[in-house]
Amino acid sequence: MRVSTRFSDSIHILAFIDIYKGTRLSSEVIASSVETSPVVVRRLMGVLREHGLIATKQGSAEPKLAREPKDITLLDIYFATEGNKPLFELDKKTNPECIVGGNIQDVLGDYYEQAKIAAQRKLNDTTLQDLIETILVKQKAKEIARGKK
Amino acid sequence: MRVSTRFSDSIHILAFIDIYKGTRLSSEVIASSVETSPVVVRRLMGVLREHGLIATKQGSAEPKLAREPKDITLLDIYFATEGNKPLFELDKKTNPECIVGGNIQDVLGDYYEQAKIAAQRKLNDTTLQDLIETILVKQKAKEIARGKK
DNA sequence: ATTAATTGTAATTAATATAGTTACAATTAA
């Protein structure tokens, strides 16, 4: 299937809302930065709202972060958009009569869980604030570099 | 799309080959443990062979591990079956004219890479030998428990 | 109050990755 970019796009939306707060923040404006359709943005924002990451008001183009960027981690956004799904997929249908088929799911499941948690810990170490500040620094570097030419 | 179980099924195949070495190891026998078709097993084994994890001989039902189980990690098998693909997907199409759209891919890419490596380190910490021994211990525990009844 | 802009959401579509299936040539081993 097509690969899911919900997580990345949702992070994008949250960063955009913070960086451009105070300006008109319609789904159309946000969509032009994400390069998708306004409907997709609204759908993603619906999920972020359900999970308490933003507050929106129907009819009004003023979405707001529900918490400060320093209090939102990438893992919070990941759980909101993708849920706590496996990173590595078990084959749930193996022969229970076989020594391998009858035990491998439990064993592999434990290994996969440990790997997943290791990745999630990294996501939880980074906040939206970290992301935003890094984006702003990169942008400033770009502008300096352009000025030099 | 349907979720990929290539990684799990490939691990299953390798564990099966080691545990049942010395017996007839046709793709049909292996498939009955994985609960899939012999063609799928042969296809997966083709990939494992290409990546130097097993040795097979056309026409002969005697696949062999190319290295000892203690020298094959879950990460070796992961790279063989899934490659070093992203665990978290960037949206590659964002507006380069926007501060957020023009910088987020680089920044998020770095964060995702760190999370991916953390998960891969865990996979690399576990060997096929670890898996096999754990499966055998669990099987023994099952048999003891059944005997008690 | 009216109205243009906007959000929220459901239904549908197109694209794509996957396991499974069918078919068969090449190889092995008895």
Place this chain on the structure above:
DNA sequence: TTAATTGTAACTATATTAATTACAATTAAT
């Protein structure tokens, strides 16, 4: 010689995704 088997290509069915279309509900400005 032959039955069993591997290796591989072509095709199918299924499932997930972003995108699209449509429209009711709501807001905010006049």
